[in-house]
Amino acid sequence: TQLLEQSPQFLSIQEGENLTVYCNSSSVFSSLQWYRQEPGEGPVLLVTVVTGGEVKKLKRLTFQFGDARKDSSLHITAAQPGDTGLYLCAGFRAGNMLTFGGGTRLMVKP
């Protein structure tokens, strides 16, 4: 059982559609991060959320940290084929160890 549960695990949509990825836990995290990973490469940090209720925007991506700091969401507006990839949420726990969710594999079809 993973500490961070991501949903959906896989998402295939058409270009221009909107989507939301969820990251949930029963544990409280000091901060949560979202990464995007391409096949055969290391994950690339998209954002870090620290404060409960915080909302951050990165172009068409909107990230939200739950009020209780147990969950987070990633919303993509007007998805493009270039958004295709594996999206990972990760939370910091004791000892500054970063634990990852199961990942959401997104495919955006042109």
Next chain:
Amino acid sequence: GAVVSQHPSRVICKSGTSVKIECRSLDFQATTMFWYRQFPKQSLMLMATSNEGSKATYEQGVEKDKFLINHASLTLSTLTVTSAHPEDSSFYICSARTSTVHSGNTIYFGEGSWLTVV
């Protein structure tokens, strides 16, 4: 920005041999490095936490005698897969945490190393 480099990026070895993967922080000192394993279409699973000058802390289920980790300096950690078997074939990724505490936690990931055991 900070860079973490892994070497080799791809390696193929014969079953029963040992393979060493290096993780270097190129422009900062990393007191702590982390090693992850990622199987195809799965997420990253933390294997161990490596602290400079001390023994690594392994996650439950990870064999410390099989996955030897050495963090001899503030810029280098190595992972040696001993007596490798085909089931050890995976994508291994390291990350490094800066030694200076800023606002929030700053961790940088390497590019990953593909290991194929034949």
